Amino acid sequence: MSQLTNTGSRRRVEPASSTITASHGEILVSARGLQKSFNDRMILKNVDFDMLAGDITVIIGKSGSGKSTLLRALAGLTDPDAGRIVFDGKVVFEDEERTDDWRDVESHVGMVFQTYTLWPHMDVLANLTLAPRKRLGLSAAEAKERAEVALAEVGMSQHLRSRPSQLSGGERQRVAIARALMMRPKLLLCDEITSALDPPVAAEVLEVLRRLKQEEGIAVALVTHDMAFASKAADRVVFFHEGEIAVNATPDEAFNRSTNPELKKFVDAVRF
Ligand SMILES: Nc1ncnc2c1ncn2[C@@H]1O[C@H](COP(=O)(O)OP(=O)(O)OP(=O)(O)O)[C@@H](O)[C@H]1O
Numbered sequence: 001m002s003q004l005t006n007t008g009s010r011r012r013v014e015p016a017s018s019t020i021t022a023s024h025g026e027i028l029v030s031a032r033g034l035q036k037s038f039n040d041r042m043i044l045k046n047v048d049f050d051m052l053a054g055d056i057t058v059i060i061g062k063s064g065s066g067k068s069t070l071l072r073a074l075a076g077l078t079d080p081d082a083g084r085i086v087f088d089g090k091v092v093f094e095d096e097e098r099t100d101d102w103r104d105v106e107s108h109v110g111m112v113f114q115t116y117t118l119w120p121h122m123d124v125l126a127n128l129t130l131a132p133r134k135r136l137g138l139s140a141a142e143a144k145e146r147a148e149v150a151l152a153e154v155g156m157s158q159h160l161r162s163r164p165s166q167l168s169g170g171e172r173q174r175v176a177i178a179r180a181l182m183m184r185p186k187l188l189l190c191d192e193i194t195s196a197l198d199p200p201v202a203a204e205v206l207e208v209l210r211r212l213k214q215e216e217g218i219a220v221a222l223v224t225h226d227m228a229f230a231s232k233a234a235d236r237v238v239f240f241h242e243g244e245i246a247v248n249a250t251p252d253e254a255f256n257r258s259t260n261p262e263l264k265k266f267v268d269a270v271r272f
């Protein structure tokens with residue numbers, strides 16, 4: 001949780017990152033035995049999943065295999081029926097519910113979706129500052145300063161006052177990433193954020209993620225069909241098959257040496 005300290009009449013926010021202790025290469029998120037059913041159909045069967053701080057994990061798998069459900073569970077948007085999630089050493093989900101510690105870490109988890117979720121009637125600055133002003137109690141000046149930094153990180157500084165309708169698809173997705181960065185996440189969950197974009201534009205957006213990993217040490221979990229990005233930028237490739245993680249390996253192991261027949265079929269189908 002952001003540390004709120006009283007300085008006179010206004011509450012100030014310490015940098016959110018001060019409460020996260022996992023450093024690069026250490027386990028940031030760990031899920032064990034996650035299960036989730038919808039309408040009596042088991043979507044997550046028994047998912048064990050670890051992510052290291054500063055890693056990019058690419059999640060692939062057929063439509064309906066449970067990829068988004070896993071991301072939503074990690075983001076706190078869906079509660080699993082069973083299992084346990086540990087974030088930075090704190091149990092944040094157990095016995096079918098979020099624990100008090102979840103409140104402490106949830107602002108470190110950001111999520112970006114496939115379709116643009118920006119408010120159309122607000123400019124970029126307002127889109128970015130709304131949540132941090134409300135949730136962290138930032139002043140207008142503090143929030144604007146943070147927005148300028150976040151936009152610079154995604155190469156969109158010149159669009160502070162643009163409206164979403166004035167931006168291209170790739171630009172909107174970069175603003176959506178900047179908006180997630182406003183809360184200074186340690187984990188960024190990206191669900192097919194480039195699926196609606198042309199390949200060169202998609203590559204630019206994905207390059208932003210790679211820079212965030214390198215420069216900010218942010219861990220990224222990314223559902224994508226972009227195998228080129230997966231093979232060159234991922235630290236881990238996770239292949240979902242029918243609600244289970246069938247392969248969890250380096251890109252080289254997953255794409256060149258895996259003997260898993262379902263993964264081979266999937267990769268061939270996506271490549272050609
Ligand atoms: N809120 C919900 N209510 C009912 N069923 C759901 C819900 N969310 C997901 N499902 C079902 O769970 C299954 C897995 O969905 P999920 O979105 O996790 O798949 P996915 O791997 O992300 O697929 P895609 O590649 O198409 O996005 C699907 O069959 C979906 O219809």
Ligand SMILES: [Mg+2]
Pocket residue numbers: 067068069191
């Ligand atoms: Mg999905």
